[in-house]
Amino acid sequence: MPLSLEQLLTLQAAADTGSFSAAARRLGKAQSVVSTAIANLETDLDITLFERGGRYPRLTPAGEQILRQARQILGQCEALTAYAGELATGVEPKLTLAIDDDSQLPWLGGILEAFALQFPQVELELLFPLMEDLVEMLLSGRAQLGIGYEPQLPREELCCHSLGRVGLPLVVAPHHPLAGMRQVTRETLQGQRQILATGHGTGPERSRFRISTQVWWVEGDQAMLEIVKKGLGWASVPEVLLAAPLKNREVVRLHAAKALGQPSLQLGLWWHRAHPLGRAGLWLREALTHADIRKAHP
Amino acid sequence: MPLSLEQLLTLQAAADTGSFSAAARRLGKAQSVVSTAIANLETDLDITLFERGGRYPRLTPAGEQILRQARQILGQCEALTAYAGELATGVEPKLTLAIDDDSQLPWLGGILEAFALQFPQVELELLFPLMEDLVEMLLSGRAQLGIGYEPQLPREELCCHSLGRVGLPLVVAPHHPLAGMRQVTRETLQGQRQILATGHGTGPERSRFRISTQVWWVEGDQAMLEIVKKGLGWASVPEVLLAAPLKNREVVRLHAAKALGQPSLQLGLWWHRAHPLGRAGLWLREALTHADIRKAHP
DNA sequence: ACAATCCATCTATTCAACAGATGGATCAGA
DNA sequence: TCTGATCCATCTGTTGAATAGATGGATTGT
Numbered sequence: 131m132p133l134s135l136e137q138l139l140t141l142q143a144a145a146d147t148g149s150f151s152a153a154a155r156r157l158g159k160a161q162s163v164v165s166t167a168i169a170n171l172e173t174d175l176d177i178t179l180f181e182r183g184g185r186y187p188r189l190t191p192a193g194e195q196i197l198r199q200a201r202q203i204l205g206q207c208e209a210l211t212a213y214a215g216e217l218a219t220g221v222e223p224k225l226t227l228a229i230d231d232d233s234q235l236p237w238l239g240g241i242l243e244a245f246a247l248q249f250p251q252v253e254l255e256l257l258f259p260l261m262e263d264l265v266e267m268l269l270s271g272r273a274q275l276g277i278g279y280e281p282q283l284p285r286e287e288l289c290c291h292s293l294g295r296v297g298l299p300l301v302v303a304p305h306h307p308l309a310g311m312r313q314v315t316r317e318t319l320q321g322q323r324q325i326l327a328t329g330h331g332t333g334p335e336r337s338r339f340r341i342s343t344q345v346w347w348v349e350g351d352q353a354m355l356e357i358v359k360k361g362l363g364w365a366s367v368p369e370v371l372l373a374a375p376l377k378n379r380e381v382v383r384l385h386a387a388k389a390l391g392q393p394s395l396q397l398g399l400w401w402h403r404a405h406p407l408g409r410a411g412l413w414l415r416e417a418l419t420h421a422d423i424r425k426a427h428p
Numbered sequence: 429m430p431l432s433l434e435q436l437l438t439l440q441a442a443a444d445t446g447s448f449s450a451a452a453r454r455l456g457k458a459q460s461v462v463s464t465a466i467a468n469l470e471t472d473l474d475i476t477l478f479e480r481g482g483r484y485p486r487l488t489p490a491g492e493q494i495l496r497q498a499r500q501i502l503g504q505c506e507a508l509t510a511y512a513g514e515l516a517t518g519v520e521p522k523l524t525l526a527i528d529d530d531s532q533l534p535w536l537g538g539i540l541e542a543f544a545l546q547f548p549q550v551e552l553e554l555l556f557p558l559m560e561d562l563v564e565m566l567l568s569g570r571a572q573l574g575i576g577y578e579p580q581l582p583r584e585e586l587c588c589h590s591l592g593r594v595g596l597p598l599v600v601a602p603h604h605p606l607a608g609m610r611q612v613t614r615e616t617l618q619g620q621r622q623i624l625a626t627g628h629g630t631g632p633e634r635s636r637f638r639i640s641t642q643v644w645w646v647e648g649d650q651a652m653l654e655i656v657k658k659g660l661g662w663a664s665v666p667e668v669l670l671a672a673p674l675k676n677r678e679v680v681r682l683h684a685a686k687a688l689g690q691p692s693l694q695l696g697l698w699w700h701r702a703h704p705l706g707r708a709g710l711w712l713r714e715a716l717t718h719a720d721i722r723k724a725h726p
Numbered sequence: 727a728c729a730a731t732c733c734a735t736c737t738a739t740t741c742a743a744c745a746g747a748t749g750g751a752t753c754a755g756a
Numbered sequence: 757t758c759t760g761a762t763c764c765a766t767c768t769g770t771t772g773a774a775t776a777g778a779t780g781g782a783t784t785g786t
Contacts, residue, residue, distance in 0.1 A: 133505055135433055151763060160745045165765060167743095175512035185752045185763055195521040195549065199508040203501060207431050210497040214473035223493040251493065434774095449732065458776045463734060465774095483732055483783045 132174045135207060138200040140167040141179065145197050149186050213251045222274075222408030226255040228264045230278035236370050241417045249410045268402050274411050277418070280398035290398040291415075294423050298339070298366035298393040300384040301375075306361050308384055315387045316341060323363035325354050339366055339393050355381070366393045370423075397423060430472045433505060436498040438465040439477065443495050447484050511549045520572075520706030524553040526562045528576035534668050539715045547708045566700050572709050575716070578696035588696040589713075592721050596637070596664035596691040598682040599673075604659050606682055613685045614639060621661035625652050637664055637691050653679070664691045668721075695721060 143153035144164060154161040172179050179193035189197065217223060229238075245254065259267060267273035268288055280290060300319075302308045308322055324342035327350065342363075348354040351368055358365045359380045367381075375381045386392065399418050401407065407415060441451035442462060452459040470477050477491035487495065515521060527536075543552065557565060565571035566586055578588060598617075600606045606620055622640035625648065640661075646652040649666055656663045657678045665679075673679045684690065697716050699705065705713060 133433060133509060135431060149763070150765095161764075162746080162766080163744060169765085175509065176516035177512050182764070187764080191521045192515045195515070195551070196508065196512060199504065199511065203504045203508065206497065206501045206504065210494065210501065211431060211473065213497065214475050214494060217490045217493070218474035223489045253493070447732070448734095459733075460735080460777080461775060467734085480733070485733080 133171075135204070137167055137171045137174075138204055140164055141171060141197060141200050142204060144168060144180070144187070145189055145193075216249075216251070216409075220409045221249060221252060222410055223251075224253045224255065225275070225408070225410050225414065226257060226267075226273040227414070228257045228259055228267050228273040228276040228278075230259070230264050230276070237421060237423050241414070241421055244417065245410070245414055248413060252410045264400070268400055271402070271405055274401065274405065274407060275415060275418070276400035278398060278400060280396035287403050288400050289403050290400050291419055293397040293399055293418070293421070295394045296397050296423065297369040298395065299369060299372065300364055300386055300393070301355075301358055301367050301372065301381040302364045302384060303359055303361035304379055304382050306364065308364055309382050312385065313387050314384045314390075316390055319364065319390075325357050325363045325365035327351055327354050431469075433502070435465055435469045435472075436502055438462055439469060439495060439498050440502060442466060442478070442485070443487055443491075514547075514549070514707075518707045519547060519550060520708055521549075522551045522553065523573070523706070523709050523712065524555060524565075524571040525712070526555045526557055526565050526571035526574045526576075528557070528562050528574070535719060535721050539712070539719055542715065543708070543712055546711060550708045562698070566698055569700070569703055572699065572703065572705060573713060573716075574698035576696060576698060578694035585701050586698050587701050588698050589717055591695040591697055591716070591719070593692045594695050594721065595667040596693065597667060597670065598662055598684055598691070599653075599656055599665055599670065599679040600662045600682060601657055601659035602677055602680050604662065606662055607680050610683065611685050612682045612688075614688055617662065617688075623652050623655050623661045623663035625649055 140153065140157065140163075143156050144150055147153045147156055150164045150168065151161045154164040157164070168180060175196065177192050177196065178190055179196060180187035181190055242254070242256075245252075255273075257267070257273060264273070264276045264278050265285060265288070268276050269285070277293070280292060300314070306322075308314060308318065311318065319341050320343055322342060323344045323346060324340070325346050325348055326340060327348060346357065346363060348357055351371055354365050355367050355371055355375065357363065358367070359375065364384065372381070372383075376383070399415065401411075401415065438451065438455065438461075441454050442448055445451045445454055448462045448466065449459045452462040455462070466478065473494065475490050475494065476488055477494060478485035479488055540552070540554075543550075553571075555565070555571060562571070562574045562576050563583060563586070566574050567583070575591070578590060598612070604620075606612055606616065609616065617639050618641055620640060621642045621644060622638065623644050623646055624638060625646060644655065644661060646655055649669055652663050653665050653669055653673065655661065656665070657673065662682065670679070670681075674681070697713065699709075699713065
């Protein structure tokens with residue numbers, strides 16, 4: 131590497147100040163140092179960087195190009211040291227957020243965007259494991275933060291902060307037999323095919339919503355919604371997914387009888403009690419805690 | 429700048445080889461040098477880069493991130509020295525190509541693309557001056573290469589290589605009175621408004637095509653074509669511009685009587701005899717010389 | 727248990743970077 | 757045109773940081 135950052139820094143100073151002496155003053159060195167540094171750089175690169183005709187040295191066209199690249203390199207070096215400073219003060223280099231349900235992404239979007247602005251160098255990893263795996267990931271340290279349904283497998287080592295209750299309205303396609311009814315009872319629902327989500331949250335949480343005698347299992351909420359759109363059955367779908375389909379009249383809500391109750395799930399933010407978060411993790415946890423999960427953050 | 433390229437290079441070698449001793453061997457230095465270099469870098473950045481528990485040091489997550497940035501910086505440094513090498517062997521940092529007529533861009537496109545691949549760091553400047561200015565630019569050194577119409581102001585100092593003849597077919601809008609005629613004569617043309625290009629090639633070259641008694645002047649070939657499309661007159665338009673409008677039936681060709689002749693211009697590549705071109709300029713001149721100006725290079 | 731490596735640390739040396747001085751050149755103002 | 761201020765290149769002596777080599781403790785594989 132026939133190159134040193136000192137040389138590039140000297141080149142930059144000389145170009146900025148327009149004189150070797152001024153550059154030396156700015157760098158707190160002797161003028162001869164600047165003079166020889168530039169000369170050495172020139173012989174190293176085999177290029178004339180400055181035109182020395184007159185009183186002040188002038189950058190040659192080639193010098194301008196080299197200077198441009200030098201500035202870029204110096205900028206990157208500054209970025210490196212700045213990032214190192216962040217790491218030194220407790221920003222973790224990598225952060226993994228495990229989410230039990232990808233239907234939560236809409237309201238997460240804005241927060242993640244803000245996170246990217248705040249911690250541009252931190253590698254963020256988003257995973258969508260099953261709930262059981264989510265717990266495992268938090269316990270093993272594979273993930274630092276988790277979003278999942280709350281009252282499940284409460285573990286000593288895990289902390290949880292409630293994010294609110296996610297409604298799961300009953301929906302069907304507009305041309306579905308149930309669509310025209312003023313109110314549906316357990317009995318009427320039982321007579322029609324129910325679409326249930328599997329894969330995500332297969333545990334007792336969702337299974338307790340099983341009502342019909344005839345059930346189809348579908349992996350993923352989005353896929354479930356597509357099946358409903360086709361008129362193949364009714365389902366409980368997370369509210370956040372319904373705005374557009376309801377507006378486009380692809381699905382309609384069912385009005386459940388009082389006795390049936392409104393299906394809903396408690397969403398929680400999880401982390402490990404014994405694995406302290408870095409600055410980025412703390413920031414993200416704070417942001418998630420104060421987020422409104424009913425709104426899509428812009 | 430609490431940082432040196434040597435340190436980054438050492439970090440890279442240590443990470444690549446997986447051991448400080450191996451890194452030292454690869455760098456041709458003593459093992460203690462690598463060991464202290466890494467240690468110094470760690471204290472400079474206030475970060476633990478390697479986990480020293482076992483026999484071999486292992487990169488920490490933070491170390492991986494820093495290494496990524498270090499690699500980028502080292503890559504840029506290599507690019508800088510490589511570019512400097514090119515400059516040293518005669519590639520000019522900047523090249524200006526002056527073109528008399530922007531209608532020539534279609535066939536230039538592919539060549540310029542290849543140029544960008546061949547000389548990614550060279551700044552290319554494309555200018556579209558009037559012919560008189562083009563000559564001036566070549567004489568003053570403001571431009572190194574020029575494309576313009578040939579037999580004009582032949583200067584002692586300028587060289588020219590012919591690029592071929594550009595046809596200038598007569599066209600009108602489909603609903604124009606002349607459109608239906610089998611053959612047009614000078615007399616019939618004289619009776620209709622002629623659209624002539626000004627700005628580019630105002631000199632004797634284009635003015636000699638003046639036929640009609642009534643003339644509109646328009647700056648730029650593209651603008652001229654638009655006027656013709658509106659049915660406001662007839663014009664001689666460079667062939668390269670006509671492919672799409674003819675296909676879309678926005679304009680139609682007129683068939684000129686033999687006596688009238690087919691208007692055309694000789695296109696030439698110009699440069700200054702006394703200003704030697706660099707490697708990039710030579711490459712471009714060669715490419716332009718062998719190009720077929722009738723085809724759009726992909 | 728032994729051989730082979732590994733890394734950290736210490737020390738002596740060497741060489742490159744540096745400050746300061748000098749001289750020739752340029753520019754602005756008298 | 758002369759002078760003072762400032763510029764850059766170059767030389768020189770000195771200092772200090774980078775280096776090699778040796779040593780010791782630790783780990784791994786046989």
